Amino acid sequence: MRASPGDNLRVANDSSNRLFAPAKPREPFHAGALVIATLCNPREKFWGMILALATEGLSLSGAELASFEDLTVMVRDGEPFTPAVVFFPMHRIERVELDLPDGSLPSLSQRFFAKTGLEPSAALAPSGGDPGEAGNDLHDSRSSPSKDRA
Numbered sequence: 001m002r003a004s005p006g007d008n009l010r011v012a013n014d015s016s017n018r019l020f021a022p023a024k025p026r027e028p029f030h031a032g033a034l035v036i037a038t039l040c041n042p043r044e045k046f047w048g049m050i051l052a053l054a055t056e057g058l059s060l061s062g063a064e065l066a067s068f069e070d071l072t073v074m075v076r077d078g079e080p081f082t083p084a085v086v087f088f089p090m091h092r093i094e095r096v097e098l099d100l101p102d103g104s105l106p107s108l109s110q111r112f113f114a115k116t117g118l119e120p121s122a123a124l125a126p127s128g129g130d131p132g133e134a135g136n137d138l139h140d141s142r143s144s145p146s147k148d149r150a
Contacts, residue, residue, distance in 0.1 A: 028098055029050060029053050029096065029098075030050065030053075031050055031052060031053075032049060032050065032121060033049065033050045033098060034047075034048070034049050034050075034098070034099040034108075034109045034120055034121065034124075035047075035048065035049075035050055035060070035096050035097060035098055035099055036065065036096070036097050036099055036108065037058060037060060037088060037093060037095070037096045038093075038094045038095040038096075038097075039088055039092045039093060039094060040092060040093075040094045041092060044064060044065075044066075045064070045065035045066070046060060046062055046063070046064055046065060046086070046088075047062050047063060047064075047065050047068055047099065047108050048060035048061050048062015048063065048083065048084075048086075048124055049061050049062060049083075049120070049121060049124040049125070051085070051126070055090065056089065056090060057087055057088050057089040057093070058087070058088045058090070058093055058096065059085070059086070059087045059088075060085075060086055060088070061083045061084070061085045061086075061124045061125065061126045062083050062086075062124055063083060063084060064084075065108075068108060068112075072111070072115040072116055073115075075112075075115075075116040075118060075123060076115055076116045076117075081123070082127075083123070083124045083126065085126050108120075
C-alpha cells in the first residue's frame, strides 16, 4: 500500500515501506499558552496563562486586562504579586485568543517582559502547580499573597 501526496500519512524510509500516522501538531490552546479571554455577563477581558481547558470551562492564572499596566508597574517595582487563579464556565466565554503580536504592535506578553524583565509564564505560573511546560521558574516577588479582588 502506498500513500499518495494528498494522503495525511507519511511513508517510512525503510525496507518494509510501513505507513505511519503523522505527528499530531500541538494544540494552540494548551496548558501554558498565554491568552486573552473575552467574557460576557459581565463583559470583561482577562490576560493570563491557560491552566486547563475543558468542555466545562477555562482555568487561567493571570489578571484582568484593565489592570495590566498597574500589574507591570507593581512587578517592575518588586512589589509582591500573586496571579489570580480563576475558572470561567464555558457559557461566559465569548472568545479566547492567543496573545500574539499584531504587525508592529507587541503582544501583552512582550510588553510585560519589556517593562518587568520577567517572563510572563514564570510570573503567571501558580505556586505549587505545573501548567504544562510553562516555567516552574518562580520568583520570590510572588511569594506573598495579594489582596482579594472584588
